[in-house]
Amino acid sequence: MIEKSVEAKGICKRYKSFLGTGTTVLNNISLDIDVGEIFGLLGPNGSGKTTLISIFSTLIYPEQGSLSIMGLDARRDRGEIRKIINISTAKPNFPWSLTVRENLRHYGMLYGLYGSGLSRTVEDQIDAFELGDFRDLKFEDLSTGIKQRLSLAKSMLNHPRLLFLDEPTTGLDPDISIKIRALIRRIHEEENVAVVLSTHYMPEAEMLCDRIAFLRKGEVVALDTPQNLKNHLGLGERVVITYSGQADIGALGRLPGVLGLKSEIGRVEMVIDRSEDSVDRIVKLFQEAKILDINIKEPDLEDVFIELAR
Amino acid sequence: MNWQGELNKYLASAYKNWIISRRNIFTVFELFFWPMISLLSIGLLTRFLKVDESMVSFLLVGSIALTVLQVAQMDVAYVLLFDMWSKSIKNTFIAPVHSYHLIFGALLFGIVRGSIVFGILIVVSRYLFGFDFQRGGLLPVLIFLAGVFATAAVIGITVCISILTFGQKADVAAWSLSGLILLVSGIYYPVDVLPPVLQMFARAVPLTYFLEYYRSIFIPGPHHLATGIFLAVFYLVLGLVLFDRAIDRARRTGILLRLSE
């Protein structure tokens, strides 16, 4: 029984330029990912998410480090690894003049499917990703969302045991994104596929991922569950009050449980720790004034992200 | 992996090329128009020059070989060119396929298209110019075609290697190789008329030997078929090894990713 989908130690990747001064894109990345989890890679543009996923999927090779994918050595057993993994990326590209069905057949053949097994797998994926209405449309005539679904369908052709998804919902409208997230959950839960995904979109990571690694400038700066990440960074809830009249802002800042405070005329914004009964005490300080609006927002990964990307 | 699955890994590239070529209006030009133009110009030239029958055969063999070569080499190179144009190269190289699956699958389709062109050209040249391609029996024809297709494969592989090594625009340089081969391998003249330096190059090109062999049926003369076969196999193996290394290098330099963006 394999327990780790990815075991990476000391992965480094440099791109050499013409002048010989290379840029380090990944620096000493070490990660262990369990088969049973959906693992998220988060980070700002250029932090190395795509590069790392490409290395994990044996598409490109690192200069240094050891890597094992589904218990197989990424240097020695590349051929075996490629049989049991697959990938789908944002803005996917396929041969333009092939239709949805032809594209799936072509890639199915590359994975060694044949005969009625090939036809059945292609039809199954067309059904699973609701591509029936588009099966005879050429790739160049598809909308972004359908292209993305075709890409996911292609990534399931070989019934992979480990699936890499590089920004699976980037560029899609919210409706389709929700659908795709549901599909990813289903693939993971019903078909027992290990999933490693990257995303820019924090709520997506929060919704889907069991654990998250934050990348910044090619290094892992944090790695934990979404909940722990929020807790560890001491990010409290955000309270925004708009009011008219007088309020003692100074006293507000001294209240226990108020971690941070920003104020302007008629509006005050605080970060609080709710365990201290702080909301009640805050509201009491506004007795002289009239509260027009009060808004309490739970911390989310967006806040963690901003904190970590600093 | 059973043999059917393995076979389909080869056929995948042929399937892709077939569909793309079926949808491409230029296929008609590639298979009918341009081949006819070059055959007719050479055929009519022989009439104008009033050359004898054996010389007509000499020139028509050259013209037909060149046309078939060009069609087939395109098909081999298309295996990566299509992927590059549509930026889908990483989907191919994430799959468990080897360079030889891609090359031989594409070559298979090249052989089909090349054979169609060959068939058209021999029928037309028989009616218009009285050229009897089968004078020496069927075997020499097959050996000759095999030599042309092997040369096409080598040129196609060279194009693929240069794309992976030097990126997008490199295919132009590689196509020029086919022009050089035209110059030195004696498509329209015997190799002896070349300056000595070029003759050396000519001796390194397998096509030279296959042309000499096939022509020796129409104009008896010496030929070194064995050398041609040896060279063809040697270049094919070397090409595949270098192609593998080019893929490996592209994975290390990340060019494989950049070609997909």
Ligand SMILES: Nc1ncnc2c1ncn2[C@@H]1O[C@H](COP(=O)(O)OP(=O)(O)OP(=O)(O)O)[C@@H](O)[C@H]1O
């Ligand atoms: N082939 C290449 N040659 C040179 N530099 C490269 C190459 N590919 C990527 N880079 C650089 O590596 C860095 C990391 O890129 P990568 O695409 O992995 O980041 P990312 O986290 O996926 O970014 P994004 O959020 O924009 O997708 C970037 O600075 C990029 O410019």
Ligand SMILES: [Mg+2]
């Ligand atoms: Mg990226």
